[in-house]
Amino acid sequence: MEHSDITTEIKHQVLDHNLNVCLECGKCSAVCPMLDFYGEYAYQRSPRGVVERLSLAPDDIDDEEALWYCLTCQECTFFCPSGVDFQGFMMDLRDLLLRHGHRKYAVFCPVCGSYLMPKKEFEYLQKDPERAKGLGDLLAVCPRCKKSSYAELLHRMAPVHKKMKHI
Amino acid sequence: MTQKAALVIGGGIAGMQASIDLANMGIKVYLVEKKPSIGGRMAQLDKTFPTNDCAMCILAPKMIECANHENVELLTYSELAELTGSAGDFTARIIRKARFIDEERCVGCGECIEGCPITVTDEFNAGLGKRKAVYKYFPQAVPSTFAIDRRGTAPCKAACPAHISVQGYVALVAQGRFQEALKLIKEENPLPAICGRVCHHPCESVCTRGQVDEPVAIDFIKRFVADLDLNSETRYLPQIKEEKEEKIAVVGGGPAGLSCAYYLARDGYPVTIFEKLPITGGMLSVGIPEYRLPKETINAEIQVIRDMGVEIRTGVNMGTDITIAQLRDQGYRAFFLAIGAHECKRLHIEGEDLEGVYPGVDFLREVNLGKEVALGDRIAVIGGGNVAMDTVRTARRLGAAAPFIVYRRSLEEMPANEEEIEECREEGIPIYPLTHPTRIIGENNRVKAVECLRMRLGEPDESGRRRPIPIEGSQFVMEVDGVIPAIGQESDWSCLGPECACTLSGWGTMNVDPLTLQTDDPDIFAGGDAVTGPKTVIEAIEAGKQAAVSIDRFIRGVDLREGRAKTWEPVKNIPTAGHVPVSRTPMPRLAPEIRVNSFREVQLGFSEEQAVAEAGRCISCGICSECYTCAQACKAQAVDFDQKDREITVNVGAVVLATGFDLYNVAPLMEYGWGRIKNVLTAMQFERMICASGPTTGHLKRPSDGKEPRRLGFIQCVGSRDVRHMKYCSAVCCMHATKEAILAREHCPELTSTIFYMDMRAVGKGFQEYVRRAKGQYQVEYIRARPGKVTVNEENQNPVIHYEDTVNREFRAREFDMVILSQALIPTESNISIAEKLGVALDEFGFFAIPEELANPFGTSREGVFGCGFCQSPMDVPDSVIRASAAASKAAEVLA
Amino acid sequence: MSVRIGVFVCHCGTNIGGTVHVPEVVAYAATLPDVVHAEGNLYTCSEDGLSSIRNQIKEHRLNRVVVASCTPRTHEPLFKKNCELAGLNKYLFEFVNLREHCAWVHMNQQEDATEKAKDLVRMGVAKASLLTPEEDLSTEVLPSSLVIGGGISGLSAALTLAHQGYHVELLEKSDRLGGLLKDVNRVFPTNTPTADLITPLIDSALQHPNIAVHFKAELVEIKGFIGNFTASVKVNNETLDLNTGTIIVAIGAVEFKPDGMFEYGRFANVMTQLDFEKRYPSGCTGLKRVVMVNCVGARIDDTPYCGRFCCITAMKNATLLKEADPEAEVTVLHRDIMAFGKVFEAYYQKALRMGVRFIRYSADRPPEIIGSRGRAGSVRIYHELMGRDLELDADAVILTTPLVPAGDNEALSRMMKIPIGNEGFFMEAHQKLRPVEFPADGIYIAGCARFPAEIAECIAQGYAAAAKAAAPMSRGRVVTEALVSEVNPLLCSGCGRCLGICPFGAIDWTELRVGPERTRQVAAVNPTECKGCGLCAASCLSGAIQIKGFTDEEILAMVNAAAG
Structure with a gap:
C-alpha cells in the first residue's frame, strides 16, 4: 500500500517538474559538477539517469543511494534545453522519501533532527578536512539550530536586559 | 480594378522563384530586396545538400533570369514603406535607398574599391573578412552594382563651418596617404596650414571619439598634412579648370578674400586682391602673433594662391587710391568685399584716451608690422577672447614682466580656445575673472591704475552665458603701467564710394543675402568679419568659398540659389562599443621658459608616426568618409554622393513575402565559448571559410594560428530546440553540418569530423543516403x-x-582543432517592421503567422498577402522553392 | 553576299584592359579575314558601346558581330537583342569571353594573356564567318491541363488552375476524390477531422465549371508535347481523347504494409498506423497500453529513406489516444524523432507534455513483439540509454511505416518518358531548384509521387506545379531558341542510340521514303522539346546529327583557328 503511494507521488512529481519533456540529450550530465565533486561519473546517479529511470520505471528505485548524490546546485536546471526542473524535483523527491522513512542515505541535525544533507556529501566533506575548512559547525547542526544556538549564546552573554518601556 | 502586378518582398531564393513564376505567368513583379543584391542566404553557401551542387553555380543563373526577366522590376537596396488598399488593389510605397552609385552607369568593374580608405567587417562573410565602405555585396551580385555604405555625414564634417571631409582626410592620413588627404582638404579649405594652427576646431568638440576617451586631434593632423606639402619640393596646386576672361576684384587679403580668390582662380577666373595693409593675410598676419602663426606659414600658403595666378596688390586703399567705379570701368565684373574688422571697440569708460592705453588689435598690428611698442611691466589686458590672449602673451614676449587678464565673466565663459588659456597659464600669466574695469586712472595724462569692480554671476542672458552682476561696494584699484582693451572689433567701410548701393546694418556690418552673400549691388558680394562681425578663420574661409560659388554663377548667369540651401545633419547614434580607450596624442610644445622670451612657434607639430597613429583613433562615424576617392577612380562616372533616398509608388494586386532568415547570435550561449575561444566558429562562418570565394579562398584555417585543422567538432541545436532560446527546430542544421563535414573532408583528406546531435533529422529526398x-x-x-x-x-x-x-552513457571531454556551432536560424528582424506596415500577424518567434496552417499554408492574416519560405517557418531550399511557386500560384488566383 | 564581320573588344574598365592589351587585340582583329571593322570599347555593354555596335552594323553593313568581353551567361541576351535592334539576325552574333577565360585567370601574365586573347578572338571570328541566320520556334499552348490523381495534391493543383481560368481534366483512378486522406481520420498538427479539410476541396472541384473530373479513369496513352498533349483515357470501357497543353502528375503513394515484420499479419492486434485509423474511426479505442514502433520499413537497407512524417503520424495517434484516455500508457519506440521545423517540434513537445513516452531504439536491436494465441501482449525493447531491456505491456502494437511508391509509377514513366529515381519515386528536374518539374517541358510533378510529403507540403506542391503549368498556358505560346539539333535523315542509320540518350524525350522515329514503295525508320528531332544539349550529336555514330550554332564545321573552324 505504502509502496504504491510513493510511486504515485513520484509520478506526480515527475509531471510537476516537467521531467517527461526530457529529450535525453545529456546536457545536464555534461554540466553537472558532481563529476568534479566526487571525482567520478556514473550514469545511474547523473541527472539524466535519474530522470530517465524515474520516468520510465519509477517503481524500481524508491530506495537507491543514487538519488542522494545530487548537490541541488541548479546547473543542470539552468542549462536544460527542455526546461526540466531537476533541482526542484530532487528536493521534493528527497522530502517525499524522508516522509516515507528513507533515512539511511541522509544526515540529520543532531539538535533538532531535521534533514541536513545527503550522507554521501557529508562523508565526502569529513573525509577531506582541507576542503571542508571554513564550513565549521555547519557540518554538525542545521542552519536553523545554528542560528538559535547563536541567539541562546547571546542571551547568555548579556543576561541583563534594559526593561522595555511599555506605553 | 484588379492590378495585374505583384509585389515580392525579399530577393532570396524563395523571393526570386516567386518572382520568376509570377513573371512567367504574365504578371508584372516588383521585387523588393533590402540588401544591395538579390541572392539571399543561398549566395553565402558553398555547396548545397544533398547533391553538393555549387550553390552559386545554380543560384547565379536564377539571379540573372530574375534580373533579366521582362516582367520583373528589381528594386534592390529598397524597403517597403507602406501598403494600403486591399487584395486585388494595393498601393505600395517603396523606399529606394541611396546607394550613391548610379545603377545605370555602374558596370561593376570595382575600380572604386582600390582607393577607399575605410575598412569594415564584411557581413556577407559572417564577420570573417573585411570589406571597404564602397563594396559589392558579393562578387556575383545582381545587379552587379556597387554601393557605398554610408551612415551619414560624420559629426566633424557637419560641425566644420567649411564642411571639410574631416573623416575622409583623417582616414587617408591613417593610411599614410598624405597627398590625397591634402587634396581633399583643399577642396574646401585653401589654408590648411593656417587653420591647422589657429582654427577653433568645432570638429573636435563633436568628435564621437570623445565619448570613448578624448576627441581625435583633427586640427593637428590637418596641420601635419599641410606642413608636409608646404615643405615639399613641389607644392600641390589644384588643377585650373577652363580659363575664363571675366576679371574679379577681391577687396581684402585676409582669409575670406584669399579663399574666394583661390576658388575663383581654380574656376579659371583672373582675380586681383586689393589689400590696404602693406602685407597680406589680414587678421592672420596682423592679428595673430608669430608664436602661434609664423609669417612664413602664412606666406607659403598665400604663395600657392599666387602660383595659381591670383594677383595681390598690397597697400592699396580702396575708396581713395582706387574706387569700385574705376574697377568696373576697367572691366572687373564682380567684387568681393572682405575687409575684415580691424577697428578696436571702445570700452566707453573714463580714462580711455590716456597715454598707455592701446587698443588690442592696434597693438597686435603694430607688433606684427614690426614696430616698436613701449610697454611697462604691469599691463592689464581687458577681455576674454583669443585677441586678449594673444595680446597678453605678446606683451609678455615684448618684455612686460607682469601682464595679466581682466575678464568680467567667469573662467568657464571665456570665449578663448582652451589651449590658449592653458598655454597662458603655463607662461605664468594671471587671469582675473569676474572683474570689471570701471575707470582708468591717470597721472600726468598717463595710465597709473585701473579701478575695477568685483562681479558675481546672475541668470543666463540671451547668449546663454550667465550675466555678470556687479557686487555693491567691491571697488578696488590696481596699479598698472598700461591697459590694452581687447573686447571686440568693427569694420572701416571707407572703401565704399557713392557708386555703391550696398547698405550697412545697425551693427556696422554689411547687409547681404545670407545664402549667396550678394549685397544690394548685384555685382558686389561681401563676407567674413565685415559681414558677421569678428568670427573665426574657418568661417571667413567658408564665406570666401561661398562668395566664389556665387560670383561664378553670377558671371555665368545661372541661378545663384539653386541647390545651395544645404543643411548638414550629422549622423546620430554611432555605436562606440568595442573601442579600447587610447589617449589623444599630445602636441609637442616649446618649453615655457624658452617661449616666453621669443616669438618662436610654440606648437611644434606632429611627426609622421604621431599623425598616423592619431588618425587611427578615428572611429569612422559616417562609415563612408566622403573622401571621394571612389568618385575619382570611377571611369564610368557612376558615383553620385548627392543621391538621395527615393520613394516610388506601385499598384499591385497581391503581395508575396519571402524575407528569409537571420542567424541567431550565439554569444549568449556562453557555455559554448563563441567569441571567447578563437577556434569556435558558427556554421555560417565555417561555410564562408570553406567557400572558394570566401575570405580564406576556401582554405580551412584556424583563426588562432592559421593552421589547417585536423579534427572538427560540430555541435548541433545551438540555440534551437532550447526553451531558453528558440524552441523550434531550425530544420536545416542536421544536413548542413553533414554537408560541411563532407566538404571539409574533401578539402583535407586527413580531416575527421564529429557531429554531436540529438536527432539526425534527415527527412528529405536523398537525405538518409x-x-x-x-x-x-x-x-x-x-x-x-x-x-x-x-x-x-x-x-x-x-x-x-x-x-x-x-x-x-560515457562522459567524455574531447579535444578538437576547431568547433563549429550550428546556430539557430531565426526570422529576420525586419519582419517586425514589415508586419507592422502590412498589418499582418507574426507568431511568437517573429515568423509570419499562418492562420490556416493546412488549408492555406501560404496565407497570412491579411487577404492578398502571402508568404513563402523561411519567413513563415524554418525549411530547406527545395521546400522554400516549392512554397515560393505555390505562393505565386495563390497570388495569381487573386490577380486572375 | 560576302561575310562582313565587326569585332568589338571590351576593356571592361581594368577587368580586361588591366591585363590584356586591348588596342593590340583590336589591331590584330582588324587583320583577320572577313573583318571589316574592329574597335575597342571602355564598356561594350554600356549604352555607348551598344549604340556603337548598332551604328557600325549600319555604317559598315556588318552581317556578323563578334563581341569579345565577358560571359554569355549574363550578357549574351543583351548583345543579341542589340543586334536585332539594328536589323541583324541575332544568331549572327558570336561571343568571345575575354574576362573569365583570359584576363581573370592570367592576371599576372599580361603578354601571354594578350596573345591568348588574340587566339580567342581569331577562333570567334572563324566561327562567326560560318554562322547562319536562324528563326526561333514558336508553338501554341492549349490553356488546359491534365491532372493525374485526385488526392490532396491533384485537387490543389486542379483548383488553383481552375481559379486562374484554365480548364482542367482531372483523372481519378478510384471512384472517390481525396486520395490517401480518405482513410485518415484526423490530420496533424491541428488534430482536426480530415473531412473538414478535404470535403470543401472535393466539393469545389466537383462543382467548378473549369474542372472535368473523370472517376475510375485509366490512362492508356499520352502523345504530343508541351502545348498539345493528347491523353487516351479509358472510363467505363469508353475511351476518351483529352487534349491539354500541360500535364501534372499527382498520383500519390501508398502506405507500406510490413508483411512478415514485427509479427504483422500474425497477431491481430499488430497493425499499421493506417490500419489503426481504419479500425478505430471514432477515436474510441478502449486501449490502455499501446506501443508504437517507428521506422518499420524505413531507414533500412531495402527502403533506406525516411518517411518524413511517419514520426508525426505516430505522435498524432499517440496524442489522440492520450486525449481519449489520459491514463492510457502510450509509448513510441523510435530511432530519431523527425519533428523538423517549427510546427512539428511544438507538436512533439505537446506529446511529451501529455505524457506520451518516447523511447529510442537502435536499428541493431529492434524491438521484439511478444505474444501468444494470435495476440501481442508486450514489446521487449533494449533501452540503449538505460542499457537494459524493458518489457512494455501492450494491448495493441502500432507499426509506423513510410509511404512507398504506387505501382503505377513505372507504367507512367514509360508512357510519358519521365524519370524514376532509386527509391521508385519520380525524379524531378533538379532537386533543389526545379523540384516540381520534369526535364521534359510541359509535365510537372506534385505530392507523394515525388517523395513522401505531409499535407501542407502536398498542397504547396500542387500549387507549385500549377504555377509551372500556368506559365506557358498564360502566354499561349512557347518560344524556343533555334539552337536545337537536327537529323540529316539520309545519313541516319536508324540505330536508335539517340532516342535512348535524349534526356528530354525529344527524339522519335519517323518514316523516310527510300523508294517508291519503301520506307525506312530514321530518327527525327522535335525542335520544341529539344534543349540543344548536344548529347545526341555526340552519340551519333553516323554523324547525322548537328546542333545549330555548334555544327561540326563551326567547331572545327574554331579548332583550326586555334591550331593555326
Whole structure:
C-alpha cells in the first residue's frame, strides 16, 4: 500500500517538474559538477539517469543511494534545453522519501533532527578536512539550530536586559 | 480594378522563384530586396545538400533570369514603406535607398574599391573578412552594382563651418596617404596650414571619439598634412579648370578674400586682391602673433594662391587710391568685399584716451608690422577672447614682466580656445575673472591704475552665458603701467564710394543675402568679419568659398540659389562599443621658459608616426568618409554622393513575402565559448571559410594560428530546440553540418569530423543516403549528445567539448582543432517592421503567422498577402522553392 | 553576299584592359579575314558601346558581330537583342569571353594573356564567318491541363488552375476524390477531422465549371508535347481523347504494409498506423497500453529513406489516444524523432507534455513483439540509454511505416518518358531548384509521387506545379531558341542510340521514303522539346546529327583557328 503511494507521488512529481519533456540529450550530465565533486561519473546517479529511470520505471528505485548524490546546485536546471526542473524535483523527491522513512542515505541535525544533507556529501566533506575548512559547525547542526544556538549564546552573554518601556 | 502586378518582398531564393513564376505567368513583379543584391542566404553557401551542387553555380543563373526577366522590376537596396488598399488593389510605397552609385552607369568593374580608405567587417562573410565602405555585396551580385555604405555625414564634417571631409582626410592620413588627404582638404579649405594652427576646431568638440576617451586631434593632423606639402619640393596646386576672361576684384587679403580668390582662380577666373595693409593675410598676419602663426606659414600658403595666378596688390586703399567705379570701368565684373574688422571697440569708460592705453588689435598690428611698442611691466589686458590672449602673451614676449587678464565673466565663459588659456597659464600669466574695469586712472595724462569692480554671476542672458552682476561696494584699484582693451572689433567701410548701393546694418556690418552673400549691388558680394562681425578663420574661409560659388554663377548667369540651401545633419547614434580607450596624442610644445622670451612657434607639430597613429583613433562615424576617392577612380562616372533616398509608388494586386532568415547570435550561449575561444566558429562562418570565394579562398584555417585543422567538432541545436532560446527546430542544421563535414573532408583528406546531435533529422529526398555516405565514405562520426560546455586548452588553443554520449552513457571531454556551432536560424528582424506596415500577424518567434496552417499554408492574416519560405517557418531550399511557386500560384488566383 | 564581320573588344574598365592589351587585340582583329571593322570599347555593354555596335552594323553593313568581353551567361541576351535592334539576325552574333577565360585567370601574365586573347578572338571570328541566320520556334499552348490523381495534391493543383481560368481534366483512378486522406481520420498538427479539410476541396472541384473530373479513369496513352498533349483515357470501357497543353502528375503513394515484420499479419492486434485509423474511426479505442514502433520499413537497407512524417503520424495517434484516455500508457519506440521545423517540434513537445513516452531504439536491436494465441501482449525493447531491456505491456502494437511508391509509377514513366529515381519515386528536374518539374517541358510533378510529403507540403506542391503549368498556358505560346539539333535523315542509320540518350524525350522515329514503295525508320528531332544539349550529336555514330550554332564545321573552324 505504502509502496504504491510513493510511486504515485513520484509520478506526480515527475509531471510537476516537467521531467517527461526530457529529450535525453545529456546536457545536464555534461554540466553537472558532481563529476568534479566526487571525482567520478556514473550514469545511474547523473541527472539524466535519474530522470530517465524515474520516468520510465519509477517503481524500481524508491530506495537507491543514487538519488542522494545530487548537490541541488541548479546547473543542470539552468542549462536544460527542455526546461526540466531537476533541482526542484530532487528536493521534493528527497522530502517525499524522508516522509516515507528513507533515512539511511541522509544526515540529520543532531539538535533538532531535521534533514541536513545527503550522507554521501557529508562523508565526502569529513573525509577531506582541507576542503571542508571554513564550513565549521555547519557540518554538525542545521542552519536553523545554528542560528538559535547563536541567539541562546547571546542571551547568555548579556543576561541583563534594559526593561522595555511599555506605553 | 484588379492590378495585374505583384509585389515580392525579399530577393532570396524563395523571393526570386516567386518572382520568376509570377513573371512567367504574365504578371508584372516588383521585387523588393533590402540588401544591395538579390541572392539571399543561398549566395553565402558553398555547396548545397544533398547533391553538393555549387550553390552559386545554380543560384547565379536564377539571379540573372530574375534580373533579366521582362516582367520583373528589381528594386534592390529598397524597403517597403507602406501598403494600403486591399487584395486585388494595393498601393505600395517603396523606399529606394541611396546607394550613391548610379545603377545605370555602374558596370561593376570595382575600380572604386582600390582607393577607399575605410575598412569594415564584411557581413556577407559572417564577420570573417573585411570589406571597404564602397563594396559589392558579393562578387556575383545582381545587379552587379556597387554601393557605398554610408551612415551619414560624420559629426566633424557637419560641425566644420567649411564642411571639410574631416573623416575622409583623417582616414587617408591613417593610411599614410598624405597627398590625397591634402587634396581633399583643399577642396574646401585653401589654408590648411593656417587653420591647422589657429582654427577653433568645432570638429573636435563633436568628435564621437570623445565619448570613448578624448576627441581625435583633427586640427593637428590637418596641420601635419599641410606642413608636409608646404615643405615639399613641389607644392600641390589644384588643377585650373577652363580659363575664363571675366576679371574679379577681391577687396581684402585676409582669409575670406584669399579663399574666394583661390576658388575663383581654380574656376579659371583672373582675380586681383586689393589689400590696404602693406602685407597680406589680414587678421592672420596682423592679428595673430608669430608664436602661434609664423609669417612664413602664412606666406607659403598665400604663395600657392599666387602660383595659381591670383594677383595681390598690397597697400592699396580702396575708396581713395582706387574706387569700385574705376574697377568696373576697367572691366572687373564682380567684387568681393572682405575687409575684415580691424577697428578696436571702445570700452566707453573714463580714462580711455590716456597715454598707455592701446587698443588690442592696434597693438597686435603694430607688433606684427614690426614696430616698436613701449610697454611697462604691469599691463592689464581687458577681455576674454583669443585677441586678449594673444595680446597678453605678446606683451609678455615684448618684455612686460607682469601682464595679466581682466575678464568680467567667469573662467568657464571665456570665449578663448582652451589651449590658449592653458598655454597662458603655463607662461605664468594671471587671469582675473569676474572683474570689471570701471575707470582708468591717470597721472600726468598717463595710465597709473585701473579701478575695477568685483562681479558675481546672475541668470543666463540671451547668449546663454550667465550675466555678470556687479557686487555693491567691491571697488578696488590696481596699479598698472598700461591697459590694452581687447573686447571686440568693427569694420572701416571707407572703401565704399557713392557708386555703391550696398547698405550697412545697425551693427556696422554689411547687409547681404545670407545664402549667396550678394549685397544690394548685384555685382558686389561681401563676407567674413565685415559681414558677421569678428568670427573665426574657418568661417571667413567658408564665406570666401561661398562668395566664389556665387560670383561664378553670377558671371555665368545661372541661378545663384539653386541647390545651395544645404543643411548638414550629422549622423546620430554611432555605436562606440568595442573601442579600447587610447589617449589623444599630445602636441609637442616649446618649453615655457624658452617661449616666453621669443616669438618662436610654440606648437611644434606632429611627426609622421604621431599623425598616423592619431588618425587611427578615428572611429569612422559616417562609415563612408566622403573622401571621394571612389568618385575619382570611377571611369564610368557612376558615383553620385548627392543621391538621395527615393520613394516610388506601385499598384499591385497581391503581395508575396519571402524575407528569409537571420542567424541567431550565439554569444549568449556562453557555455559554448563563441567569441571567447578563437577556434569556435558558427556554421555560417565555417561555410564562408570553406567557400572558394570566401575570405580564406576556401582554405580551412584556424583563426588562432592559421593552421589547417585536423579534427572538427560540430555541435548541433545551438540555440534551437532550447526553451531558453528558440524552441523550434531550425530544420536545416542536421544536413548542413553533414554537408560541411563532407566538404571539409574533401578539402583535407586527413580531416575527421564529429557531429554531436540529438536527432539526425534527415527527412528529405536523398537525405538518409547523404548521411550514410557521410558515415561511410567520409568517415563522419555521429555522436548522440548535447554537449554541456566547450573549454579551451590554453597551450594550443584547441577547444575541448565536454559531453555525455547518451548511447553508451560515457562522459567524455574531447579535444578538437576547431568547433563549429550550428546556430539557430531565426526570422529576420525586419519582419517586425514589415508586419507592422502590412498589418499582418507574426507568431511568437517573429515568423509570419499562418492562420490556416493546412488549408492555406501560404496565407497570412491579411487577404492578398502571402508568404513563402523561411519567413513563415524554418525549411530547406527545395521546400522554400516549392512554397515560393505555390505562393505565386495563390497570388495569381487573386490577380486572375 | 560576302561575310562582313565587326569585332568589338571590351576593356571592361581594368577587368580586361588591366591585363590584356586591348588596342593590340583590336589591331590584330582588324587583320583577320572577313573583318571589316574592329574597335575597342571602355564598356561594350554600356549604352555607348551598344549604340556603337548598332551604328557600325549600319555604317559598315556588318552581317556578323563578334563581341569579345565577358560571359554569355549574363550578357549574351543583351548583345543579341542589340543586334536585332539594328536589323541583324541575332544568331549572327558570336561571343568571345575575354574576362573569365583570359584576363581573370592570367592576371599576372599580361603578354601571354594578350596573345591568348588574340587566339580567342581569331577562333570567334572563324566561327562567326560560318554562322547562319536562324528563326526561333514558336508553338501554341492549349490553356488546359491534365491532372493525374485526385488526392490532396491533384485537387490543389486542379483548383488553383481552375481559379486562374484554365480548364482542367482531372483523372481519378478510384471512384472517390481525396486520395490517401480518405482513410485518415484526423490530420496533424491541428488534430482536426480530415473531412473538414478535404470535403470543401472535393466539393469545389466537383462543382467548378473549369474542372472535368473523370472517376475510375485509366490512362492508356499520352502523345504530343508541351502545348498539345493528347491523353487516351479509358472510363467505363469508353475511351476518351483529352487534349491539354500541360500535364501534372499527382498520383500519390501508398502506405507500406510490413508483411512478415514485427509479427504483422500474425497477431491481430499488430497493425499499421493506417490500419489503426481504419479500425478505430471514432477515436474510441478502449486501449490502455499501446506501443508504437517507428521506422518499420524505413531507414533500412531495402527502403533506406525516411518517411518524413511517419514520426508525426505516430505522435498524432499517440496524442489522440492520450486525449481519449489520459491514463492510457502510450509509448513510441523510435530511432530519431523527425519533428523538423517549427510546427512539428511544438507538436512533439505537446506529446511529451501529455505524457506520451518516447523511447529510442537502435536499428541493431529492434524491438521484439511478444505474444501468444494470435495476440501481442508486450514489446521487449533494449533501452540503449538505460542499457537494459524493458518489457512494455501492450494491448495493441502500432507499426509506423513510410509511404512507398504506387505501382503505377513505372507504367507512367514509360508512357510519358519521365524519370524514376532509386527509391521508385519520380525524379524531378533538379532537386533543389526545379523540384516540381520534369526535364521534359510541359509535365510537372506534385505530392507523394515525388517523395513522401505531409499535407501542407502536398498542397504547396500542387500549387507549385500549377504555377509551372500556368506559365506557358498564360502566354499561349512557347518560344524556343533555334539552337536545337537536327537529323540529316539520309545519313541516319536508324540505330536508335539517340532516342535512348535524349534526356528530354525529344527524339522519335519517323518514316523516310527510300523508294517508291519503301520506307525506312530514321530518327527525327522535335525542335520544341529539344534543349540543344548536344548529347545526341555526340552519340551519333553516323554523324547525322548537328546542333545549330555548334555544327561540326563551326567547331572545327574554331579548332583550326586555334591550331593555326
